[in-house]
Amino acid sequence: MHDVVTLQAAGPHEVRPLAVGAGALLDILRHQHEASRSELAARTGLARSTVAQRLELLEAMGLVVKSGPRASTGGRPASTVRFAAEAGVVCACDLGATHCRLAITDLHRNVLAEVAGDLPIAAGPQRVLDRVAQHIGDLVRRLGRGLEDVRGIGIGLPGPVEFASGRPVNPPIMPGWDGIDVPGMLARFGAPVLVDNDVNIMALGEHSQNWPDCQDFLFVKVGTGIGCGIITSGHMHRGAQGAAGDIGHVRVTGADVVCHCGNVGCLEAVASGGALVRHLAKEDALIRNSRDVVHAVRNRDPRAIAAVRASGRAIGDAMASAVNFFNPSVMVIGGDVAHAGDELLAGLRETVYSRSLTLATRSLEIVTSRLDDQAGVIGAATMVCDTLFEPARIDALAARRAAA
Amino acid sequence: MHDVVTLQAAGPHEVRPLAVGAGALLDILRHQHEASRSELAARTGLARSTVAQRLELLEAMGLVVKSGPRASTGGRPASTVRFAAEAGVVCACDLGATHCRLAITDLHRNVLAEVAGDLPIAAGPQRVLDRVAQHIGDLVRRLGRGLEDVRGIGIGLPGPVEFASGRPVNPPIMPGWDGIDVPGMLARFGAPVLVDNDVNIMALGEHSQNWPDCQDFLFVKVGTGIGCGIITSGHMHRGAQGAAGDIGHVRVTGADVVCHCGNVGCLEAVASGGALVRHLAKEDALIRNSRDVVHAVRNRDPRAIAAVRASGRAIGDAMASAVNFFNPSVMVIGGDVAHAGDELLAGLRETVYSRSLTLATRSLEIVTSRLDDQAGVIGAATMVCDTLFEPARIDALAARRAAA
Numbered sequence: 001m002h003d004v005v006t007l008q009a010a011g012p013h014e015v016r017p018l019a020v021g022a023g024a025l026l027d028i029l030r031h032q033h034e035a036s037r038s039e040l041a042a043r044t045g046l047a048r049s050t051v052a053q054r055l056e057l058l059e060a061m062g063l064v065v066k067s068g069p070r071a072s073t074g075g076r077p078a079s080t081v082r083f084a085a086e087a088g089v090v091c092a093c094d095l096g097a098t099h100c101r102l103a104i105t106d107l108h109r110n111v112l113a114e115v116a117g118d119l120p121i122a123a124g125p126q127r128v129l130d131r132v133a134q135h136i137g138d139l140v141r142r143l144g145r146g147l148e149d150v151r152g153i154g155i156g157l158p159g160p161v162e163f164a165s166g167r168p169v170n171p172p173i174m175p176g177w178d179g180i181d182v183p184g185m186l187a188r189f190g191a192p193v194l195v196d197n198d199v200n201i202m203a204l205g206e207h208s209q210n211w212p213d214c215q216d217f218l219f220v221k222v223g224t225g226i227g228c229g230i231i232t233s234g235h236m237h238r239g240a241q242g243a244a245g246d247i248g249h250v251r252v253t254g255a256d257v258v259c260h261c262g263n264v265g266c267l268e269a270v271a272s273g274g275a276l277v278r279h280l281a282k283e284d285a286l287i288r289n290s291r292d293v294v295h296a297v298r299n300r301d302p303r304a305i306a307a308v309r310a311s312g313r314a315i316g317d318a319m320a321s322a323v324n325f326f327n328p329s330v331m332v333i334g335g336d337v338a339h340a341g342d343e344l345l346a347g348l349r350e351t352v353y354s355r356s357l358t359l360a361t362r363s364l365e366i367v368t369s370r371l372d373d374q375a376g377v378i379g380a381a382t383m384v385c386d387t388l389f390e391p392a393r394i395d396a397l398a399a400r401r402a403a404a
Numbered sequence: 405m406h407d408v409v410t411l412q413a414a415g416p417h418e419v420r421p422l423a424v425g426a427g428a429l430l431d432i433l434r435h436q437h438e439a440s441r442s443e444l445a446a447r448t449g450l451a452r453s454t455v456a457q458r459l460e461l462l463e464a465m466g467l468v469v470k471s472g473p474r475a476s477t478g479g480r481p482a483s484t485v486r487f488a489a490e491a492g493v494v495c496a497c498d499l500g501a502t503h504c505r506l507a508i509t510d511l512h513r514n515v516l517a518e519v520a521g522d523l524p525i526a527a528g529p530q531r532v533l534d535r536v537a538q539h540i541g542d543l544v545r546r547l548g549r550g551l552e553d554v555r556g557i558g559i560g561l562p563g564p565v566e567f568a569s570g571r572p573v574n575p576p577i578m579p580g581w582d583g584i585d586v587p588g589m590l591a592r593f594g595a596p597v598l599v600d601n602d603v604n605i606m607a608l609g610e611h612s613q614n615w616p617d618c619q620d621f622l623f624v625k626v627g628t629g630i631g632c633g634i635i636t637s638g639h640m641h642r643g644a645q646g647a648a649g650d651i652g653h654v655r656v657t658g659a660d661v662v663c664h665c666g667n668v669g670c671l672e673a674v675a676s677g678g679a680l681v682r683h684l685a686k687e688d689a690l691i692r693n694s695r696d697v698v699h700a701v702r703n704r705d706p707r708a709i710a711a712v713r714a715s716g717r718a719i720g721d722a723m724a725s726a727v728n729f730f731n732p733s734v735m736v737i738g739g740d741v742a743h744a745g746d747e748l749l750a751g752l753r754e755t756v757y758s759r760s761l762t763l764a765t766r767s768l769e770i771v772t773s774r775l776d777d778q779a780g781v782i783g784a785a786t787m788v789c790d791t792l793f794e795p796a797r798i799d800a801l802a803a804r805r806a807a808a
Contacts, residue, residue, distance in 0.1 A: 020424065020449070045424065045803075160763055170763060216644045228729065237636050239731020240620045243764040250725045251759060253657055263759065321654045321725045325632065327643020355655060355667065359564055359574060360647040 019398035021046045022054040023391025026063060029083040030108070030389060034067050036080045055081055057398040062087045063107075063389075083108065088151035089143070090384045091136045091189075094198060094376025095128065097121055097158050097173055097224045101377055102132065104139045107151065107388075109208075109381035111374070113139045121158055124176040129185045136189070150191045152388050154380030155182060156198035158225070163242050166195035172260070173224070194383050198376055199245060200236055202369075203229025205379025206332050210370050216328045219369075220247075222315060222344065223290060223335035226272050228322065248272070250318040271314035273337045276307055290336035297340045308340045312347020319348065320355030327360045334369035341368060423802035425450045426458040427795025430467060433487040434512070434793060438471050440484045459485055461802040466491045467511075467793075487512065492555035493547070494788045495540045495593075498602060498780025499532065501525055501562050501577055501628050505781055506536065508543045511555065511792075513612075513785035515778070517543045525562055528580035533589045540593070554595045556792055558784030559586060560602035562629075567646050570599035576664070577628070598787050602780055603649060604640055606773075607633025609783025610736050614774050620732045623773075624651075626719065626748065627694060627739035630676045632726065652676070654722040675718035677741045680711055694740035701744045712744045716751020723752065724759030731764045738773030745772060 024044050029035060037055070041048045058064035059081075067082040085108035092109075094101045100119035103111045115135055119128060132155075140147060159171025166183040168174055183193035203219035211217055217231040228245035230237040237244050248268035249261050257275070259266035269275055273290030280287045280296070280303060287293060287304075296304035319331065331352075337344060349366050356364075369375055387393075428448050433439060441459070445452045462468035463485075471486040489512035496513075498505045504523035507515045519539055523532060536559075544551060563575025570587040572578055587597035607623035615621055623633040632649035634641040641648050652672035653665050661679070663670035673679055677694030684691045684700070684707060691697060691708075700708035723735065735756075741748060753770050760768075773779055791797075 216641075216648075230729075232636055232641055233639065235637065237620075237730070239764070240733035240768070241731055241763050241766055243761060244620075244729065244731040246728050246731070246761055246764065247725075249761055250728055251657055251721075253655055261761075317655075318725070321651075321722070322729050324650050324654055325634075325648065325726050325729060326641070327645055327648040327650070329644035357647060357650055357653055357665075359645050360643070360650065362645055364644070 019054055019057055019395050019402055021050055021395070022057055022398035023389075023394035025051065025054055026058055026083065026389055026394050027391050029064060029081065030385075034080050034082040040081075054398065057401050058394075061397065061401055063394075085110070088149050089140065089145055090151055090381045091140075091153045092377040092380035092384070093132055093136075093154065094156045094201065094380060095119070095121055095132075095158065096198060100128075100132070100135075101373065102135045102139065103374075103377035103381065104136075104143060105377075105381040107385060109378060109385050111377070111381075113143055114377070115139065116373070121174050121177070125180045125182070125185060129182065133186060133188065147189060150189050152191050152384035153186055153189060153193045154201065154382075154384040155186075155193065155195045156201035156376050156380050157182070157195060158198050160241070160243050160246065161195050161197050163194075163196055163238055166193060169242065192384070192387070194380075194387060196236075196238075196380075196383060197227070197229075197242070197245075199227035199229045200238065201229075201379035201383060202334055202371075202375040203231055203332075203379065204236060204382050205375040205377070206334065206369055206371050207231050208382045209378055211330050211332075214330045216326065216330075218319075218322065218326065218328045218331045219375075220315065220319065220331060220333050221335035222271070222273065222311070222333060222337040224272060224274050226268050226315065226335075228319075230326070232326075247318050247322065250321070252314045252317050255314065267314060267318045271311040273335070276311055276337065279307055280304055291339075293337065294339040297343055305343050308337070308343045309347040311337065312344040312349075313351045315344075316348040316351025317355065320352050323352055323356040323360050323364065329363060329365065331364065331366045332369050333366070334372070334375055338368050423458055423461055423799050423806055425454055425799070426461055426802035427793075427798035429455065429458055430462055430487065430793055430798050431795050433468060433485065434789075438484050438486040444485075458802065461805050462798075465801065465805055467798075489514070493544065493549055493553050494555055494785045495544075495557045496781040496784035496788070497536055497540075497558065498560045498605065498784060499523065499525055499536075499562065500602065504532075504536070504539075505777065506539045506543065507778075507781035507785065508540075508547060509781075509785040511789060513782060513789050515781070515785075517547055518781070519543065520777070525578050525581070529584045529586070529589060533586065537590060537592065551593060554593050556595050556788035557590055557593060557597045558605065558786075558788040559590075559597065559599045560605035560780050560784050561586070561599060562602050564645070564647050564650065565599050565601050567598075567600055567642055570597060573646065596788070596791070598784075598791060600640075600642075600784075600787060601631070601633075601646070601649075603631035603633045604642065605633075605783035605787060606738055606775075606779040607635055607649075607736075607783065608640060608786050609779040609781070610738065610773055610775050611635050612786045613782055615734050615736075618734045620730065620734075622723075622726065622730065622732045622735045623779075624719065624723065624735060624737050625739035626676065626715070626737060626741040628676060628678050630672050630719065630739075632723075634730070636730075651722050651726065654725070656718045656721050659718065671718060671722045675715035677739070680715055680741065683711055684708055695743075698741065698743040701747050709747050712741070712747045713751040715741065716748040716753075717755045719748075720752040720755025721759065724756050727756055727760040727764050727768065733767060733769065735768065735770045736773050737770070738776070738779055742772050 041051045065084045067080045085106045092103045101116040103114040160169045168177045182195045186193045199221045219229040226248045249266040255265035255270045257269040259269035276293045445455045469488045471484045489510045496507045505520040507518040564573045572581045586599045603625045621635040630652045653670040659669035659674045661673040663673035
């Protein structure tokens with residue numbers, strides 16, 4: 001079963017025979033849960049003998065199991081197979097500025113166990129990742145599984161990450177993390193470790209769970225900072241340096257606040273949870289963080305409502321440009337400040353609909369996150385599963401198994 | 405050979421056998437021009453017998469020909485095959501506000517013949533497309549070919565287009581074209597007709613010819629209007645309504661000009677060729693169009709230089725947001741005003757580098773178009789060839805040929 005651990009992807013023109021079709025079969029089973037051999041042959045165009053041979057390989061790899069005969073419409077009952085989602089576990093970890101959420105999922109990214117708590121990212125990589133490793137061990141044992149069942153680890157970090165290497169790149173709020181080999185620091189699990197920006201994994205979680213058919217998808221996180229995750233044609237768009245979606249420093253029309261980045265009028269300096277707290281705390285000492293702001297809005301505090309609406313308008317100003325540029329069909333708003341709900345959305349919608357082209361907003365949906373605090377861990381698990389079971393990779397692993 | 409004319413794409417899970425591998429083989433030959441059977445077997449992982457059978461189908465379809473034995477390093481000379489780029493022609497047409505350029509290319513999008521001239525889009529679809537059809541007939545005959553050799557027609561239009569249907573959608577400068585079935589109006593050729601926005605096809609032309617390995621690519625056209633073509637992971641990003649890249653109405657900081665769209669401070673109202681002409685013509689009656697502006701800049705007219713630099717800065721202001729959002733590695737500037745070259749680029753670079761995140765501009769190249777006026781027709785031909793020879797489609801067509 002440990003074939004699944006190595007992560008060397010097979011290029012499309014790699015010079016060795018592939019078990020062509022194994023990956024496509026597994027892909028169907030991952031999305032459909034169960035199928036008969038004849039259905040699989042019909043849907044892939046593979047010969048039935050090829051389907052049978054590929055399924056044997058997938059069974060030998062522990063990824064597919066027989067699921068018993070299905071009630072038939074007559075004649076011999078069709079024997080079906082299904083994806084063995086229980087064959088291993090995935091560890092998904094969403095690290096924020098001050099908070100950590102960790103989940104163990106099956107290979108179909110169903111959450112089996114979860115913990116959440118304070119964990120300041122500024123404590124540095126050694127202390128933070130040691131704590132993460134300890135939580136993984138505890139949760140896996142509590143599930144009655146062993147560490148050898150861990151098939152992959154997905155981590156979201158609150159800053160830019162070079163996705164290919166899993167190393168943070170000049171992260172502004174993560175002292176001591178720049179260039180750190182995060183996968184290397186979790187090598188003890190002997191499983192692949194994938195690392196991405198927290199906003200990207202939230203986008204992936206929300207998209208895969210609630211909008212799987214949306215081709216042009218944006219997720220805007222409004223928390224301590226402001227960032228955007230971009231999914232196009234089903235794929236995460238990370239950009240040349242993995243910096244795509246970094247909208248926190250887009251200039252807001254008419255604003256003159258100095259940002260920590262050195263520019264003036266940056267969206268983050270005007271409209272983030274941090275900016276709201278700074279603004280409201282001047283006259284209300286009870287407001288210390290984004291949650292307090294949301295609480296004040298829910299209590300119908302007029303100053304807090306006005307401030308959150310103004311934030312929504314500023315974010316809408318930046319997103320109007322993004323809407324003209326990208327033409328999404330869905331924009332999901334998440335992060336702590338999104339808990340203010342309608343007040344934030346109203347301001348945001350007001351500016352997006354007034355400043356974007358009517359063609360681009362004709363059928364645009366702007367909604368708050370449904371996964372809410374779980375978006376990050378669901379996204380991290382999705383990132384791991386999609387990589388582990390990428391069809392070309394499964395073709396290559398099945399071929400290796402066939403040769404063995 | 406007429407297999408290539410129909411355009412029903414085969415879905416990945418379509419319920420009939422595919423000649424798996426035929427498309428992949430053709431794809432290699434399209435990019436490499438010539439290969440031996442053993443090279444093809446090694447690069448695809450297909451069995452040599454499968455390679456031989458698929459190549460026979462591709463030969464029967466007229467898409468592959470034997471290219472004679474290659475000088476060998478000893479033993480029997482390897483017999484090679486190549487893509488039959490001469491097996492048909494593609495018609496590529498770039499329609500602007502007032503101008504038309506039409507090229508006939510081979511199936512490898514090499515230009516065989518070309519015409520360009522005035523053709524106002526406002527004359528309406530019937531007159532414009534009749535003229536296009538007439539030019540196609542003339543050029544094809546002049547090449548000694550027949551209309552049955554036309555394998556596909558690609559058209560660029562100066563407005564938003566619903567790509568799937570080839571119909572313009574509320575195009576602001578194309579009276580009479582809204583919702584028109586452009587492919588239907590060229591059905592007389594019996595070949596597929598693909599229609600896209602002119603900026604998209606320019607982006608595709610420039611990308612495929614000069615930056616084929618760039619994963620995160622933007623093309624900004626600065627002409628009568630301003631628009632942007634977006635290519636991510638090698639694919640055109642068109643957006644939910646095909647409106648992606650419509651940056652002409654992004655709001656420019658500090659500008660108060662009223663735009664024809666009804667908003668204030670739109671990029672197009674401030675920085676396009678049209679805006680430059682309106683601004684400069686007030687004091688210089690000789691300036692009537694973008695070309696006059698470029699001419700004045702080349703003659704070192706200080707007012708024209710200042711105006712073009714200011715345009716560059718305004719475009720840079722909008723593109724700084726796009727750079728933070730999309731994180732491209734290459735941004736190409738094309739269109740009439742791009743002929744002003746360094747003066748436009750200097751203003752644009754100044755703002756992009758000052759307003760974008762340093763991470764996002766670390767290795768960003770901002771350059772003018774190398775294909776220049778030919779970008780549109782090369783892109784239209786690329787759009788047609790990439791669609792005709794899409795591997796899944798070739799697999800399906802080859803299977804149909806095998807069954808016949």
